[in-house]
Amino acid sequence: MKLDLDILKSLIDGGHYDNDKNNIYGICPYCGGNEFGVSTKDNHLFGCFRKSQCGVTGNIYKLLKKIDREDLLEAEVIRLGEKLDIELDRNEKDETDYELTLPTINPPIGFRRVISNKYLEERGFTDFDKYKVGTTMLDKAYKDRIIFLVEEDGEVKGYLGRSINKDIKPKYKNSKSDFAKLLLGIEEIEEETHTLVLVEGLLDKANVDRLLKLDRQSEIKCCCTFGAKMSLFQIIKMKMFNVKNIILFYESDVIGVIQNHAFKLEKEFEKVDIILPPENEDPGSINEEEIQKSLEKKYSPMDFYRKKVNIIKLK
Numbered sequence: 001m002k003l004d005l006d007i008l009k010s011l012i013d014g015g016h017y018d019n020d021k022n023n024i025y026g027i028c029p030y031c032g033g034n035e036f037g038v039s040t041k042d043n044h045l046f047g048c049f050r051k052s053q054c055g056v057t058g059n060i061y062k063l064l065k066k067i068d069r070e071d072l073l074e075a076e077v078i079r080l081g082e083k084l085d086i087e088l089d090r091n092e093k094d095e096t097d098y099e100l101t102l103p104t105i106n107p108p109i110g111f112r113r114v115i116s117n118k119y120l121e122e123r124g125f126t127d128f129d130k131y132k133v134g135t136t137m138l139d140k141a142y143k144d145r146i147i148f149l150v151e152e153d154g155e156v157k158g159y160l161g162r163s164i165n166k167d168i169k170p171k172y173k174n175s176k177s178d179f180a181k182l183l184l185g186i187e188e189i190e191e192e193t194h195t196l197v198l199v200e201g202l203l204d205k206a207n208v209d210r211l212l213k214l215d216r217q218s219e220i221k222c223c224c225t226f227g228a229k230m231s232l233f234q235i236i237k238m239k240m241f242n243v244k245n246i247i248l249f250y251e252s253d254v255i256g257v258i259q260n261h262a263f264k265l266e267k268e269f270e271k272v273d274i275i276l277p278p279e280n281e282d283p284g285s286i287n288e289e290e291i292q293k294s295l296e297k298k299y300s301p302m303d304f305y306r307k308k309v310n311i312i313k314l315k
Contacts, residue, residue, distance in 0.1 A: 001060055001076050001239075002042045008060075011067060012038060029067050030056045038063065045242075057191055061240030070100050073236060080232050084264045100233055102181055104155040108147060110138025117146055119164040123285070127206050130215075144168055148202055150182055157182055160202060180231035183238065185223035192218040195245040196238060200228050203284035208249065211291045228254040230261040235268060245271040249294070251282045259309050262301035273298040 005024075009015040012026035014034070021040055028036035031054035038046035044060035064072055113134040117125075120133070132149040136142050145161040145168075158177030163169070185205055189196070197212075197220065199205050205224040209215055214222055225234055228250050238246075246269050250258050258274055266272045275294045277286050286294070299307065 001044075001079075003044065003060065003072065005040055007072075008038065008040065008044060011063070011069060012036070028054060028056070029063070030054055059240070059242060061236065065100075065240060073100060076236060077232050080235060080268070084232070084235075084267060100181060100236065102152070102157040102177055104157065105159075105175060105177065107134070107149055107156060107159055108136045108139040108142045108161070110136035111147060111149075112136065117164075119146060123203065124210070125203060125206055127210075131202070131206070141173060145173060150177070150179075150184060150202075152182065152187070179226040180229065181233040182226065183223050183234045184226070185221060186237050186240075188215075188221050189241045189243065190218040190221075191242075193221050193241060193243060195220045195247060196243050197222040197247045197249050198230075199224055199249050199283045200251060201226070201282075201284060204249075204282060207284045207286070208291070211286075211288050228257045228261075230264065235265070239268065243269065245269060245273070247298070248272065248274045249277070249283050252276050252279055255308055259301070259305055262304060266301050272301055274301065274304045275299070 003011075005021070009017070009024050012024055013029070015024050015026040017024055017040075023037045023039055025037045027034055028048040028050070031048060031050060033048060033050045033054060035049040036046065037049065038044050038060075044063070045057070046059070046063055047057040048054040061073070064070055111134045113132055115128045117128075117133065117135075132151070134147050134149070135145070136147065142161050144165045145163050148160040148162070149156050150158040150160065158175045158179060160175075161173040163171050163173075184202060197208055197214075199208055199222060202224050205222050208222045212220070212222075214220055223238075246265050248258055248262055248265070262272050262274055275298050277283050277294055278290055281290065283291075
C-alpha cells in the first residue's frame with residue numbers, strides 16, 4: 001500500500017521531508033518523542049529512534065490503526081478485492097462495511113468464567129488462563145454450551161458457543177458478529193514474527209500453539225480464521241504486520257477451498273505453504289508426532305494443485 005505523500009505527511013504531527021524525500025520525520029504517535037521517521041516507499045515502514053524509551057516499528061497498516069485513520073484503508077480493501085478477484089459481501093447502503101473494527105458487545109447474559117471444564121480437558125484444552133472461557137445458567141440458548149469470548153484490543157467483539165452434548169445441534173451457536181473481520185491471535189504477533197500458521201478454529205489454534213510451543217518464541221505464530229474462510233479484512237490485518245510467510249493448516253475435507261485461498265494469499269505474501277493433518281483428523285485433535293509429520297510434508301500452492309486437487313478431479 002502506498003499513500004499520496006502529502007497525505008502521509010499530514011498524518012504525522014510536525015511532519016517534514018528529508019532532503020531527498022525518502023522519509024518523513026516528526027512526532028512519534030506512540031511515545032510523543034521527536035525522533036520518529038516513516039519511509040515514503042511502499043508500505044511506509046516506520047520507526048521511533050528512541051530505542052530505550054520506545055523503539056516501535058511497523059508499517060502503514062499498523063500506523064493507520066494507531067492514529068485512528070482506518071478510513072484510509074477502504075481504498076486498500078477495494079484494491080485488494082480487485083486484485084484477488086474477491087467479491088465483497090457488501091450492503092451498498094451500509095457505510096461501515098469497509099471498517100476493520102467491530103463494535104464491542106456483551107457476553108451472553110450470566111456469563112461466568114471457568115478455570116476448568118471436563119469436556120475441554122478431555123480434548124486436551126488447558127489454556128483457561130489465556131482464553132476467556134465460561135458458561136451461563138441464565139441464557140437458555142447457551143445451556144450445555146461452553147462459551148469462548150473473542151477479543152480485539154481488549155474488548156469483546158464476538159463469542160463462540162460450542163455444544164458439550166453431541167445431541168445438541170448445531171455444534172456451534174455464535175454471536176452475530178462479522179467473524180470475517182476477526183482473526184484470533186492477531187495480537188500475539190510480535191515484531192520478529194515472520195510466519196503465520198492459519199487454522200480454522202479456536203481449539204485448532206490452542207492445540208497448534210501447545211504442540212509447537214508457539215507461546216515461547218516470536219518468529220512463528222498461529223491465527224484462527226473462524227472456519228475455512230479467508231476475507232479481505234483478515235488479509236489486511238495480517239498485512240498490518242511485517243509477516244512474510246503463510247502456512248495454511250486446514251482440514252482435509254476442504255481441498256478446493258484451501259487451493260483457492262493459497263493462490264490468493266500467494267499474491268500478497270512472499271511464501272505460502274500448505275500442510276494437512278492426517279486423514280479424518282483436524283489440527284485440534286492431533287498429537288506432536290502427527291503435527292511434525294504434517295510439517296515435513298509441505299506443499300507449495302502449485303504442488304498442492306497437482307498432487308491433491310487434480311487427484312480429486314480425476315476421481
